[in-house]
Amino acid sequence: MMVRLARRMEDLRASDIREMLKFTQAPEVISFAGGLPAPECFPVEELKEASIRLLQQAGRQAMQYSTTEGHLPLRRWIAARMRQRDGVDVKPDQILVTSGSQQGLDLSGKLFLDEGDVVFCESPTYLAAISALQAFRPCFVAVPTDDDGMVIEELEQRLRGNPRAKLIYVIPDFQNPTGRTWSFERRRRLVELVRRFRVPVVEDCPYVELRYEGEPIPSLMSLDRDGLVVALGTFSKIFCPGMRIGWLAAAPHLFEKYVILKQSADLHTSTVSQMQIATYLETCDIDANITRIREIYHRRRDVMVAALERELPAGVRFTRPKGGMFLWVELPRHLSARDLLVTCIERQVVFVPGGSFFPNGGGEHTFRLNFSNMPEERIVEGIQRLAVAIREFLARRPAFEPRAAAAG
Amino acid sequence: MMVRLARRMEDLRASDIREMLKFTQAPEVISFAGGLPAPECFPVEELKEASIRLLQQAGRQAMQYSTTEGHLPLRRWIAARMRQRDGVDVKPDQILVTSGSQQGLDLSGKLFLDEGDVVFCESPTYLAAISALQAFRPCFVAVPTDDDGMVIEELEQRLRGNPRAKLIYVIPDFQNPTGRTWSFERRRRLVELVRRFRVPVVEDCPYVELRYEGEPIPSLMSLDRDGLVVALGTFSKIFCPGMRIGWLAAAPHLFEKYVILKQSADLHTSTVSQMQIATYLETCDIDANITRIREIYHRRRDVMVAALERELPAGVRFTRPKGGMFLWVELPRHLSARDLLVTCIERQVVFVPGGSFFPNGGGEHTFRLNFSNMPEERIVEGIQRLAVAIREFLARRPAFEPRAAAAG
Numbered sequence: 001m002m003v004r005l006a007r008r009m010e011d012l013r014a015s016d017i018r019e020m021l022k023f024t025q026a027p028e029v030i031s032f033a034g035g036l037p038a039p040e041c042f043p044v045e046e047l048k049e050a051s052i053r054l055l056q057q058a059g060r061q062a063m064q065y066s067t068t069e070g071h072l073p074l075r076r077w078i079a080a081r082m083r084q085r086d087g088v089d090v091k092p093d094q095i096l097v098t099s100g101s102q103q104g105l106d107l108s109g110k111l112f113l114d115e116g117d118v119v120f121c122e123s124p125t126y127l128a129a130i131s132a133l134q135a136f137r138p139c140f141v142a143v144p145t146d147d148d149g150m151v152i153e154e155l156e157q158r159l160r161g162n163p164r165a166k167l168i169y170v171i172p173d174f175q176n177p178t179g180r181t182w183s184f185e186r187r188r189r190l191v192e193l194v195r196r197f198r199v200p201v202v203e204d205c206p207y208v209e210l211r212y213e214g215e216p217i218p219s220l221m222s223l224d225r226d227g228l229v230v231a232l233g234t235f236s237k238i239f240c241p242g243m244r245i246g247w248l249a250a251a252p253h254l255f256e257k258y259v260i261l262k263q264s265a266d267l268h269t270s271t272v273s274q275m276q277i278a279t280y281l282e283t284c285d286i287d288a289n290i291t292r293i294r295e296i297y298h299r300r301r302d303v304m305v306a307a308l309e310r311e312l313p314a315g316v317r318f319t320r321p322k323g324g325m326f327l328w329v330e331l332p333r334h335l336s337a338r339d340l341l342v343t344c345i346e347r348q349v350v351f352v353p354g355g356s357f358f359p360n361g362g363g364e365h366t367f368r369l370n371f372s373n374m375p376e377e378r379i380v381e382g383i384q385r386l387a388v389a390i391r392e393f394l395a396r397r398p399a400f401e402p403r404a405a406a407a408g
Numbered sequence: 409m410m411v412r413l414a415r416r417m418e419d420l421r422a423s424d425i426r427e428m429l430k431f432t433q434a435p436e437v438i439s440f441a442g443g444l445p446a447p448e449c450f451p452v453e454e455l456k457e458a459s460i461r462l463l464q465q466a467g468r469q470a471m472q473y474s475t476t477e478g479h480l481p482l483r484r485w486i487a488a489r490m491r492q493r494d495g496v497d498v499k500p501d502q503i504l505v506t507s508g509s510q511q512g513l514d515l516s517g518k519l520f521l522d523e524g525d526v527v528f529c530e531s532p533t534y535l536a537a538i539s540a541l542q543a544f545r546p547c548f549v550a551v552p553t554d555d556d557g558m559v560i561e562e563l564e565q566r567l568r569g570n571p572r573a574k575l576i577y578v579i580p581d582f583q584n585p586t587g588r589t590w591s592f593e594r595r596r597r598l599v600e601l602v603r604r605f606r607v608p609v610v611e612d613c614p615y616v617e618l619r620y621e622g623e624p625i626p627s628l629m630s631l632d633r634d635g636l637v638v639a640l641g642t643f644s645k646i647f648c649p650g651m652r653i654g655w656l657a658a659a660p661h662l663f664e665k666y667v668i669l670k671q672s673a674d675l676h677t678s679t680v681s682q683m684q685i686a687t688y689l690e691t692c693d694i695d696a697n698i699t700r701i702r703e704i705y706h707r708r709r710d711v712m713v714a715a716l717e718r719e720l721p722a723g724v725r726f727t728r729p730k731g732g733m734f735l736w737v738e739l740p741r742h743l744s745a746r747d748l749l750v751t752c753i754e755r756q757v758v759f760v761p762g763g764s765f766f767p768n769g770g771g772e773h774t775f776r777l778n779f780s781n782m783p784e785e786r787i788v789e790g791i792q793r794l795a796v797a798i799r800e801f802l803a804r805r806p807a808f809e810p811r812a813a814a815a816g
Contacts, residue, residue, distance in 0.1 A: 003608045003636065004574065005665065006522050006544070012668050036473055044467030047680075051459040059452030063648035065444055099507050099652075099674040106673045110543060114414050131672040135518060136414070166412065200411045228411065240471035242679035244507075257413065260420050264539040265514045265673070266507040270681050271650035272455075 008135050015127075017338075017356055026348075030382035032369040033350045035176065035325060038300075041293045042240045043284065050279040054272075062275045068263040070097025070247070071274040077281050078233065078247050085208070088222040088231075090249045096258050099269045101206055101246035104232040105132035107261045108167065108202050111254070113138045117166035120158065122150055124328075124357030124366070126176045126204065129169055138166070140359035147319075149182030152189040159197045168199055172220060174207040174324025177357045177368035181322055184217050191223040200254070204232045207324035209290055212298035214322050227251025235277060237325070238290050243273040297325065297372050303379050304371040311387035313394060318369075325372040328354070330365060331390070337367040340393050349385040416543050423535075425764060428749070434756075438790035440777040441758045443584065443733060446708075449701045450648045451692065458687040462680075470683045476671040478505025478655070479682040485689050486641065486655050493616070496630040496639075498657045504666050507677045509614055509654035512640040513540035515669045516575070516610050519662070521546045525574035528566065530558055532736075532765030532774070534584045534612065537577055546574070548767035555727075557590030560597045567605045576607055580628060582615040582732025585765045585776035589730055592625050599631040608662070612640045615732035617698055620706035622730050635659025643685060645733070646698050651681040705733065705780050711787050712779040719795035721802060726777075733780040736762070738773060739798070745775040748801050757793040 021033050054062055069075065075095040082088050098104045105128070113119070113136035121129070123142035130140065144154045149172065159165050170190070172182040182190075194201055203220045221229040227250075234246035250258055262268070280286070304327065308318050318329045329351075331337060337353035344350055354366030371379060429441050462470055477483065483503040490496050506512045513536070521527065521544035529537070531550035538548065552562045557580065567573050578598070580590040590598075602609055611628040629637040635658075642654035658666055670676070688694070712735065716726050726737045737759075739745060745761035752758055762774030779787060 002661065003520075003606055006518065006520055006525075008522075009519065009665060012665075012672070014664065014668055034473075039468035039472050042468055042471040044463055044471065047471065048460060048463035048467070051463065052456060055452055055456035055459065059456065060447035060450055061650075063450040063452065063455065063650040064447050065442075065644075065649045099677075102672075103674045110414065111417065112412075112414055114416075117414075128672065128675070131668075135669065135672055198411055236473075240680075241473045242469075242471040243681075244674060244676070244678045253410065256422065257417055257420075260422055260539075261543065264420070264510075264536065264543055266511045266652060267536070268652070269507075270652045270678050272648075272684070273651075273678050273681060276680070 008137055011134050011137065012131065015356060017352060021350060028348055030349045030374060030378050030385065032371070032374065032382060033352050034373060035370055036373040037237055037241060037293070038296060038372055041289070041296060043280070043289050046280055046284045047276065050283060051276055053283065054275050054279045058275065062272045064271065066268055066271040068259050068268045069093075070095065070269060071271065071278055073282070074274050074278040077278065079249075082231070082233070082249060086216065086218045086222040088219060090221070094249050094252065094255050096248050096250070096255065096262060097269045097274055098246045098248055098262065099266060100236060100241070100244040101204065101232040101234040101248075102128060102132060103265070104246060104248040105129050105202070105204070106135070107248070107258055107265065108230060109133040109136040110261050111257055112167045112200060116164060118162060118164045119166065120155060120168045121359065122170055122175065124177055124354060124363055125169065125359065126171060127356045129204065130359045133169070139164070142359055147180055149180070149186035150190065152186060152193060155190070156193055159193070159199065165197065165199050168194060168201045169204070170201065170220070171204045173205060173217070174210060174321050176206070176324070177326055177352070177354065178328040179319045179321025179324050179326050181217065187217065187220055187223060191220055191229070194228050195226050198228070201229045202232060203229050206232070206234050206237055209238050210294060210297060210325065211323040212294060212301060221249065227253065230254060238286065238293065239277060239280070243270075243277065245269065245273055245277055300371045300374070300376060300379060303376045304369065304383060307380050307383035311383050313387070313391055316390060325370055327369050327371065329367050329369060333365050335393065335397060336364050338364065340367070340389065343389045343393055344386060347385045347389050349382045349389070351386070416545055419542050419545065420539065423764060425760060428753070429758060437756045437758060438782060438786050438793065439758050440779070440782065440790060441760050442781060443778055444781040445645055445649060445701070445733075446704055446780055449697070449704060451688070451697050454688055454692045455684065458691060459684055461691065462683050462687045466683065470680045472679065474676055474679040476667050476676045477501075478503065478677060479679065479686055481690070482682050482686040485686065487657075490639070490641070490657060494624065494626045494630040496627060498629070502657050502660065502663050504656050504658070504663065504670060505677045505682055506654045506656055506670065507674060508644065508649070508652040509612065509640040509642040509656075510536060510540060511673070512654060512656040513537050513610070513612070514543070515656070515666055515673065516638060517541040517544040518669050519665055520575045520608060524572060526570060526572045527574065528563060528576045529767065530578055530583065532585055532762060532771055533577065533767065534579060535764045537612065538767045541577070547572070550767055555588055557588070557594035558598065560594060560601060563598070564601055567601070567607065573605065573607050576602065576609045577612070578609065578628070579612045581613060581625070582618060582729050584614070584732070585734050585760070585762065586736040587727045587729025587732050587734045589625065595625065595628055595631060599628055599637070602636050603634050606636070609637045610640065611637050614640070614642045614645055617646050618702060618705060618733065619731040620702060620709060629657065635661065638662060646694065646701065647685060647688070651678075651685065653677065653681055653685055708779045708782070708784060708787055711784045712777065712791060715788050715791035719791050721795070721799055724798060733778055735777050735779065737775050737777060741773050743801065743805060744772050746772065748775070748797065751797045751801055752794060755793045755797050757790045757797070759794070
């Protein structure tokens with residue numbers, strides 16, 4: 001018996017790509033589709049030791065309800081880490097532990113967005129941010145973005161005289177999906193701009209610790225003096241994603257609102273998981289773990305970039321990210337990455353077509369490759385399969401022929 | 409620098425009661441305020457063993473991202489448990505693991521409610537359900553409720569000709585805050601009624617396993633043939649709340665929508681926690697654990713009821729719940745439980761004033777007592793302190809004197 005749902009459900013659908021990819025989890029398939037960390041980097045033994053110690057020393061506390069804000073020793077560690085990284089002036093009582101940084105997106109949508117409000121994002125942007133925010137029925141404005149970040153003039157033009165401008169969402173470091181990183185200059189100018197327009201920014205930083213070359217660039221939050229930047233962070237990429245422990249850092253006037261929303265959303269994040277991580281941080285060396293992750297992903301990135309340079313036909317472009325987990329491929333404009341995926345599934349190699357990363361459509365000729373989850377030899381093999389598929393695909397749809405004709 | 413928030417934030421405030429109670433966590437304070445399980449019932453040692461086994465056998469899987477729906481062995485256990493309990497025809501693929509059953513409330517609000525839609529609830533009802541649903545800006549209609557549950561005629565009257573009727577929220581077993589349980593007859597009639605009006609029901613069942621006397625009564629979901637009832641469940645009261653593992657069970661057409669919303673809210677619930685519980689369920693005897701919890705809470709309920717009968721002055725009424733964790737006290741109508749709380753804080757005994765459990769105000773003369781968290785001798789001592797405070801309070805505000813005059 002059908003019942004009436006909220007109007008927001010009209011906009012929210014299961015992704016057909018996700019459905020397609022569900023059938024590609026056989027071991028013989030080489031997947032560049034997910035955003036999965038390498039499981040061989042998970043400190044399983046250390047987590048086991050930390051769990052034993054925790055449950056021996058503070059088992060009852062770990063299993064009981066706790067405060068919405070989160071476990072204080074963990075919040076202290078997070079604040080210290082953020083301060084140490086780029087001098088951002090953030091205190092433990094501005095840190096809210098969330099159920100993954102994904103929850104930070106959901107809470108931000110709830111905090112800021114009424115139906116019809118405008119969210120500015122990079123073009124392309126993280127697809128799960130689109131779906132989290134979409135539940136609050138905003139209009140997305142995808143701001144033209146180049147290798148240095150959002151083009152600030154373009155953002156300014158769109159902010160000017162826009163009374164519904166409510167939120168800016170960006171991933172300045174090793175962006176998902178493109179792998180691109182904002183220059184210092186663009187960060188500085190964004191912070192200046194939002195100060196003038198008083199529009200808050202959600203700065204999503206899941207990959208910031210995964211830099212393989214070059215120098216770290218200060219976060220937006222470290223440049224902000226007006227409490228307009230909310231930073232999202234996570235243990236998913238530096239420890240493990242399965243525990244769903246993330247955080248958000250916000251100025252006090254926003255922080256207290258986030259706490260109210262977090263409480264009504266799920267009371268608090270798992271005490272056991274928070275204390276497991278806190279015990280791990282106390283007794284183990286997470287920096288050694290991160291160094292190991294960086295080394296492995298660094299090599300995988302190098303292997304994937306080299307394979308793409310070797311194998312891809314002319315006319316296919318891709319990014320060379322300095323960190324993170326993804327790179328971004330652009331086919332000639334008349335080609336569809338979704339059609340290519342169909343061919344690739346037959347050849348047992350998969351990726352995520354880029355269209356889903358554009359909230360208002362477009363980017364059909366692009367796709368995202370993940371390089372963190374597959375061992376090096378599988379990356380080489382996978383890129384070979386991909387290149388064969390692309391060549392075959394190009395042969396069927398030559399560059400000079402318009403798409404409609406090619407389909408005939 | 410203040411920024412513009414979503415309109416919903418006008419309705420959502422930090423509870424001042426919560427703020428008051430923050431200062432009452434000293435060990436000398438006897439708290440009947442929280443809804444905390446007894447930590448001495450947590451199977452700490454078993455969880456430690458289960459964690460070791462899990463991390464030895466499936467550490468990498470436990471630490472990795474997993475499906476939004478949840479860990480399949482856990483979903484199988486939940487479905488089997490629900491079937492076994494009252495024959496409800498629910499399959500594992502109708503079970504969504506949530507971050508506590510609180511998240512089931514948030515997702516239900518998101519799924520069903522547009523601004524101005526009507527939610528029907530018991531009077532009084534669970535205060536965290538009010539705050540979860542309030543984020544979607546509905547109107548609450550508190551339906552008159554007696555010792556057998558909602559008065560169905562009253563609900564029918566309010567449903568009739570109400571085009572905005574969108575959702576009914578109930579806690580049929582050992583309700584929070586009153587401890588009352590719906591009769592079979594009321595359940596049957598509710599299910600008939602919603603079938604006619606096609607309004608979905610969220611049936612919140614956190615306490616259903618905590619029955620201390622009498623026979624279990626079939627759930628609404630077991631009586632529903634139309635997929636209109638969504639059931640929420642949780643491990644918080646039968647295992648531990650600190651892991652935030654709950655679930656919802658829904659008909660397939662609703663289930664798939666919930667999955668979309670869950671994915672955008674936090675991707676999935678902690679894989680580690682889900683697999684820790686699944687391993688515990690596989691290797692330990694949760695029924696023995698529940699029996700132990702029941703025995704302890706049963707005695708605490710008896711002790712609290714006996715103490716109240718002995719100590720409370722005439723004119724103060726209270727419920728005698730057959731299970732759960734709470735009972736409900738009604739002072740003479742002209743008295744304020746908030747004012748009483750101020751006196752009680754001085755005497756180092758605290759409770760939650762009832763007003764917060766009425767979405768549209770009222771119930772100022774009522775309050776909720778929790779009996780699960782304090783040992784028996786503390787319950788006796790606490791009820792003595794409470795009774796002294798009430799007598800003193802009554803002496804200052806005699807029953808025949810109207811409130812306004814008494815304040816002068």
